[in-house]
Amino acid sequence: MNLRDIHTPVLLDRCVELLAPALTRPGAVLVDATEGMGGHSEALLERFADIHLIGLDRDTDALRIAGERLARFSDRVTLVHTVYDGIDAAVRSTGRDKVDGILFDLGVSSLQLDEAERGFAYSQDAPLDMRMDQTAGVTAADILATYGEGDLRRIFERYGEEKLAGRYARAILEARRSEPITRSARLVEVLVAATPAAVQRERSGHPAKRVFQALRIEVNAELAALEDAMPAAMGLLPVGGRIVVMSYQSLEDRLVKRLFADASASTAPAGLPVELPEHAPRFRLLTKGAELASEEERARNPRATPVRLRAAERLRETA
Known part of the structure; x- marks a missing residue:
């Protein structure tokens, strides 16, 4: 290589x-x-x-x-x-x-984006890890499993500047009652389903983009x-x-x-x-x-x- x-x-x-x-x-x-x-x-x-x-x-x-x-x-x-x-x-x-x-x-590196198993990209199904240092710390899956609605909304608003932060936080809590959200494809599925059709038509970016950014920033402080x-x-x-x-x-x-x-x-x-x-x-x-x-x-x-x-x-x- x-x-x-x-x-x-x-x-x-x-x-x-x-x-x-x-x-x-x-x-x-x-x-x-x-x-x-x-x-x-x-x-x-x-x-x-x-x-x-x-x-x-x-x-x-x-x-x-x-x-x-x-x-x-x-x-x-x-x-x-x-x-x-x-x-x-x-x-x-x-x-x-x-x-x-x-x-x-700054930001996520080419290496981290290109290795699907790191879970940084919403376009590839992988375990929701997102740790830049894989030797320490909590994963994105840990955050999705343990944070309450208020904390999820806070990080989506603050780190993702996401207008639908509250809606997405509630959708995640509802989805995790059935099973933990541990993979990127499942999180994308939850977020897309929670996004009104009109918003999907108006937005230029993917509905998951800002949430994935927020989770990455939170995981890595x-x-x-x-x-x-x-x-x-x-x-x-x-x-x-x-x-x-x-x-x-x-x-x-x-x-x-x-x-x-x-x-x-x-x-x-x-x-x-x-x-x-x-x-x-x-x-x-x-x-x-x-x-x-x-x-x-x-x-x-x-x-x-x-x-x-x-x-x-x-x-x-x-x-």
Whole structure:
């Protein structure tokens, strides 16, 4: 199997361009906080011959594949099995307290989507697992079996932005009275049956799409991990260090946008005649809003369609 055939990195050239100024420093260190199958890491290791890569991933299968793909760079690569909110501990475990560049490629990976038995895709029948780290944690089937109507509605509304959250929660409780919902095809069947025909005609996406997204986020505590990971990551950057984040759904992107906006704003009280150094912005934004993949890239790699890329550079140290 050619590893390059199973993973096409999204916005690869743009990521390289944005990180380049930070990675040309002697002895520069890059953290790929979502290593996946190593596509972005491989390109960056090829482009910058002196960098050391610290690659993080919660998925042991992904780390194994990345290790194979990056084997020729083994003296410049450290792979760590951790969720990305463990970025600070992972970096310090290598004897460092600063890194020069950080890349986040969020969301579910190509590996997880393409392996039907992981249960991430509503289009393929499989056990409802959805764990990115299959060595720990509850599965989507566990959640469907144990959560009450209120909790199911909450996650469907919050993480899926699903307008029919209450209707779907009630349908799941009714269905599980007969037998547990353990497979993706059965969950899809329940959701489709609970969706009014008029809604099915009006919606452009599948009725199960938002519920599957919500379950995946809940199973993997993705937003909570990201909310902890981003400040920790930004704190690891020295002046001139750069961070690039690619999001694939609006909840992630809004969180990144807010954190970047706060870090790039002055903290000076209104009305001060001059801005004191300690109130100056800590970061500057490197993108104007969120950048999208080109039409050409979306046609070549459909998984680039929803991507939103944001990047920032540290301007000053803080106490």
